[in-house]
Amino acid sequence: MDEKQLLKMLKRDIIAEVEVERAQNAPKLELINEKLQQEMLRKEVHTMRTKNEEMRQKLALQDRDLKPFIDMEKRKLLDKLDEIADENKCCLCALKFETGGSHRRVILKCGHIFGQNCICTYLKADKKCPVCDSLAYLCDPRVIITGEILYTPLSN
Template sequence: MAEINVDSNKRQKIENTQTREVEDEHITCTICSEVWTSGGGHCLVSLKCGHLFVYPISCITRWITERAHKLGDKKTFCPICMKPARLNDIRIVVPIKLVVKDTAEINILKKEVEMKKSKICEYRNALELAQLSLSLSKRELKRAQGTLL
């Protein structure tokens, strides 16, 4: 019975997370899919066309830089509407009110998953050692039976 409660609790957490992800879809970067959070250095920026992105060094800056490098003449475009975009077009957006996603629960669950993966690895290693020991014991048993006959 306890397992059913644990499973239903985990299922509810997953459903709640999925619901939050759908609700938060409008506050994710189109390029890196990162959510604007209270930590991690993501700040909100826009291009001339008005499309919003998060601004870690590796996101919209990299997009524009890579496209300019590939095209050679520094002409690049917004990844959403394809209007011209340059590094100089990036503007930090300072909203009156910005709701950030609290990632504390997700970070705790990620750590829990990593701990479980580590335990699984330990159990696999122990199983391999036990199988090896069993194999050696079987070999010794066959030898001992051979010497008795």
């Protein structure tokens, strides 16, 4: 055998050995790759948890900083609701208006609002608005329905 043939045989043997080793190491390589992926995922999860915790802390600080503002706005809204509730009461008897019946909202020419029976009873005794003293007659009150004024006098 000459040297070239010997080298070819050696090369073939080496290639065959490498292929056998590759085949034997393939499961080990897969296991190593899986472990690397798991480690990368573990690091990514850790990073995400750290970021989430930082965000949670920032939000807690923002909530703490916003709480006085929110409380102030809440107080304003409650005051406005109280004001609206007061506006929805008759200033003569301090009862809430009804949507119909004898205590429904009526308005005088001067713009003041009363319960129907209350203002009619008042106007029988005195011919002026109890709030601003402008002249008012028993036929002046107009019924208010959902914010609109019906321009027909009440019948008594």
